[in-house]
Amino acid sequence: xxxxxxxxxxxxxxxxxxxxxxxxxxxxxxxxxxxxxxxxxxxxxxxxxxxxxxxxxxxxxxxxxxxxxxxxxxxxxxxxxxxxxxxxxxxxxxxxxxxxxxxxxxxxxxxxxxxxxxxxxxxxxxxxxxxxxxxxxxxxxxxxxxxxxxxxxxxxxxxxxxxxxxxxxxxxxxxxxxxxxxxxxxxxxxxxxxxxxxxxxxxxxxxxxxxxxxxxxxxxxxxxxxxxxxxxxxxxxxxxxxxxxxxxxxxxxxxxxxxxxxxxxxxxxxxxxxxxxxxxxxxxxxxxxxxxxxxxxxxxxxxxxxxxxxxxxxxxxxxxxxxxxxxxxxxxxxxxxxxxxxxxxxxxxxxxxxxxxxxxxxxxxxxxxxxxxxxxxxxxxxxxxxxxxxxxxxxxxxxxxxxxxxxxxxxxxxxxxxxxxxx
Numbered sequence: 392x393x394x395x396x397x398x399x400x401x402x403x404x405x406x407x408x409x410x411x412x413x414x415x416x417x418x419x420x421x422x423x424x425x426x427x428x429x430x431x432x433x434x435x436x437x438x439x440x441x442x443x444x445x446x447x448x449x450x451x452x453x454x455x456x457x458x459x460x461x462x463x464x465x466x467x468x469x470x471x472x473x474x475x476x477x478x479x480x481x482x483x484x485x486x487x488x489x490x491x492x493x494x495x496x497x498x499x500x501x502x503x504x505x506x507x508x509x510x511x512x513x514x515x516x517x518x519x520x521x522x523x524x525x526x527x528x529x530x531x532x533x534x535x536x537x538x539x540x541x542x543x544x545x546x547x548x549x550x551x552x553x554x555x556x557x558x559x560x561x562x563x564x565x566x567x568x569x570x571x572x573x574x575x576x577x578x579x580x581x582x583x584x585x586x587x588x589x590x591x592x593x594x595x596x597x598x599x600x601x602x603x604x605x606x607x608x609x610x611x612x613x614x615x616x617x618x619x620x621x622x623x624x625x626x627x628x629x630x631x632x633x634x635x636x637x638x639x640x641x642x643x644x645x646x647x648x649x650x651x652x653x654x655x656x657x658x659x660x661x662x663x664x665x666x667x668x669x670x671x672x673x674x675x676x677x678x679x680x681x682x683x684x685x686x687x688x689x690x691x692x693x694x695x696x697x698x699x700x701x702x703x704x705x706x707x708x709x710x711x712x713x714x715x716x717x718x719x720x721x722x723x724x725x726x727x728x729x730x731x732x733x734x735x736x737x738x739x740x741x742x743x744x745x746x747x748x749x750x751x752x753x754x755x756x757x758x759x760x761x762x763x764x765x766x767x768x769x770x771x772x773x774x775x776x777x778x779x780x781x782x783x784x785x786x787x788x789x790x791x792x793x794x795x796x797x798x799x800x801x802x803x804x805x806x807x808x809x810x811x812x813x814x
Contacts, residue, residue, distance in 0.1 A: 392716075394713070397713050397716050398712060398713065402537070403712075403713065403714065403716075405537060405538075405539055405542065406529060406536070406537030406714050407711075408539055409536055409537050409538060409539050410536055410537065410711065410714075413533065413536050414705055416641070417640075417641045417705060418641075418705075419641070420640070420641030420642060421637060421638065421641035423641075424636075424637045424641055424642055424643040425637065427643055428637075428643075433630070433633070433634060433637075433758070434758050434759065434760065436630055437630065437631065437634055437698070437758055437759050438696070438759050438760065440622055440623075440627045440630060440631065441622075441695075441696040441698070441759060442696065443623065444619075444621060444622045444623065444627075445619065445687065445692045445695050445696065446692075447623075448618060448619070448621065448687065451589040451621045451622070451623060452589075452618055452621055452678065454589040454590075455587055455588070455589040455590075455591070455621050456468075456678070458589065458590055458591035459591055459593070459652070459676060461591070462591055462652050462653040463653040463654050463656070463666060463674070464593075464651075464652070464653060464654070464674045464675070464676055465673070465674070465675045465676070466675075466676045466678065467675065467676070467677045467678070468677075468678050468680070469677055469678065469679045469680065469681070470680050470681070471679075471680070471681050471682075472499065472500040472501060472679075472681055475500045475615060475677055475679050475681075476500055476501070476502065476504055476505070478677050479502065479505060479613065479615075479677070480504060480505065482611070482613055482675055483505065483509060483579055483581075483611075483613070485508045485509065486508065486509065487509055487577075487578055487579050488509065488510045488511075488512065488573070488576065488577045488578070488579070489505070489509050489510065489511045489512065489577065489579045489580075489581050490512050490514050490570075490573060490574045490577040490579070490580055490581070490604075490605045490609065491511055491512065491513055491514060491518075491580075491581040491582070491605070492514055492515055492518075492580075492581070492582040492583065492595070492597070492601060492602045492605050492606075493513075493515035493517070493518045493534065493583070494581075494582060494583025494615060495531050495583065495699060495720070495721065496583050496615050496616055496617050496679060497581065497583055497615050498528065498720050499617075499679075499681065499720050499721070499733065500615070500679065500681070509579075511581075512570070512573045512574075512577070514570050514573075514574060514601040514602075514604070514605055515534070515599065515601060516535075516563060516566050516599055516601075517533055517534040517535035517536075518534050518535075519566060519570065520535045520538055520543055520562075520566070521534050521535050521538070523546055523547070523550055524538060524542065524543065524546050526538065527715055528715065529714040529715040529722070530701050530704060530722070531699050531700075531701045531704075531721070531722070532639040532640060532699075532700065532701045533640070533701070537714060540557050540558070540559060540562070541557055543562055544556075544557050544562070547562070547565065551569075553565060570601065571604075574601070574604045574605060574608055574609075575608060577605075577608070577609050578609050578610050578611060579609050579610075579611050579613065580605040580606050580607075580608070580609040580611065580612045580613070580671065581605075581613050581615070582595055582602055582605055582606055582612070582613075582614050582615075583595070583614065583615055583616055584614050584615075584616040584620055584676075585620065585631070585632060585635060585698075585699075586620055586621075586622055586627075586628040586631045586632065587616060587620050587621045587622070587628070587676075588621075588622055588623070588624055588625045588627065588628045589621060589622065589623050589624070590623075590624055590625055591652050592625045592628060592650045592651070592652050593614060593616075593650070593651040593652070593676065594628045594629075594631075594632055594648060594649070594650055595614075595648075595649040595651070596632050596635055596636065596645040596647065596648050596649070597645060597646065597647045597649070598640065598642070598645055598646040598647070599646075600646070600647060602647070602649055603647055603649060606649060606651060606670075606671070607655070607669070607670040607671065608670075609671060610667075610671055610672050610673070611671055611672070611673045611674075611675070612651070612654075612670075612671040612673070612674045612675070613674075613675045613677070614651070614674070614675065614676045614677070615676075615677045615679060616676065616677070616678060616679065617678075617679045617680075617681065617683060618678050618679065618680055618683055618684075619683050619695040625650070629648070631698050632645060632648050634698060634700065634758050635698055635699075635700050637758075638698075638700035638701075638702040638758045639699075639700040639701055639702070651674060653666075653674065654666045654667060654670070654671050654672055654673055654674045655667060655668045655669055655670025655671055655672070656668060681733050682732035682733045683695060683732070685732050686729075686732050689732075691728070691732075691766060691769060691770075693761055693762060693765075693766060694725065694728050694729050694732075694761075694766055696759050696761050697725050697729075697757075697759070697761060698758070698759070700758065702756050702757060702758065703723055703724070703725060703752075703753035703754075703756050703757050703761075703763065704722055704723045704753075705756070706752040706753065706755070706756045707723050707724065707752060707753055708748065708750060708752065709723075709743070709746045709747060709748065710722060710723050713743075713746075716742070716743070717742070717743040717746055718730065718742055718743060719734060719738055719739075719741075719742040720734075721733075723753060723763075724747045724753055724763040724764070724766070724767050725753070725761065725763050725766070727739050727742060727743050727744050727746075727747070727767070727770070728763070728766045728767060728770050730742065731744070731770050731773065731774075736770070736773055736774050736777055736779060737777075737779065739770060739774070740774050740779040744767070744770060744771060744774055744779075745771065745780070745781050745784070747763075747764065747767045749764035749767060749768070750764075751763075751764050786799075
């Protein structure tokens with residue numbers, strides 16, 4: 392779809408309405424959360440943690456795997472999406488219902504093959520609403536940001552025969568009731584992870600409480616996470632969890648921080664450890680690379696400093712116009728940089744590599760001050776070397792080579808050119 396068509400589509404017009412309301416609430420909440428802390432100290436700490444973690448990723452990954460295995464977690468490494476999906480298909484019996492929490496990494500690998508043979512229930516409220524509306528996520532933290540209340544109510548009535556008042560409270564009440572029943576019957580829980588500490592903790596944060604249920608009620612809990620989520624210690628992980636709450640949703644702390652280090656167990660009978668008490672009998676972790684080692688090799692490791700809070704997107708002038716059309720599964724300038732290594736430079740080019748205006752609003756709002764404009768320029772260099780550039784860029788280059796300026800034939804003094812170029 393051409394940009395003009397995207398901008399004029401009903402979906403984008405509806406998304407802007409939802410976004411504008413959410414943005415104002417987010418700003419108010421975030422400002423309030425930041426009043427209680429030393430923001431500069433937090434940002435400095437976050438940067439230190441991620442710089443060290445990515446620089447020492449191989450050693451930290453080995454340590455994390457060793458500690459988690461000692462604690463009874465079965466760990467698999469997947470070099471790419473194909474391997475990750477093959478592992479999932481082996482771990483999950485055909486026909487079993489899967490209750491799933493929100494996960495950008497699971498979305499990254501794609502689970503279409505799993506969906507063909509298993510019922511998968513999204514349990515995050517936003518993801519569930521996106522699923523029943525047959526939509527796609529537009530934000531890593533608030534996936535249903537673009538859905539208006541009236542549309543949700545219409546879909547629920549049409550699909551489930553339930554008429555709800557057009558109030559968020561009524562929608563959440565119904566979603567809770569519907570999903571509780573599904574979660575209570577499922578034997579497989581599938582989640583991502585926000586952070587993994589090398590000393591043996593898997594951290595999953597949430598506000599709704601669905602992940603607590605998904606990771607505890609089913610007999611088997613499977614976690615899929617990318618290798619860049621690994622940090623040295625549990626204290627480092629807690630710092631990132633706090634930042635995710637503030638910059639992701641605008642609250643000072645998440646409602647829940649789930650720390651999983653092993654399957655459920657008890658030692659209440661003669662101090663003998665028995666696995667499978669009230670929680671899962673089995674916990675599996677799939678660690679996904681999928682181009683991330685290549686990112687480090689190419690010297691673009693700053694892409695991996697991101698904690699996936701999505702703060703940058705609220706302020707990006709391009710994202711605010713076309714939403715999930717800017718990027719692919721990961722959005723905005725950082726998302727486009729990342730997908731060039733996960734899905735290839737052609738996909739990055741196709742999904743907006745040259746849309747970025749390099750205005751630096753993202754860098755200013757990022758809690759780690761990731762220099763996204765600089766990363767974009769470096770990825771564009773890779774694209775140009777692969778003969779991927781825009782028609783406008785070609786015109787500019789031709790004009791520079793032929794007449795010494797990007798506008799073409801020399802224009803009269805004070806005359807405005809027919810075309811103006813940016814960046």
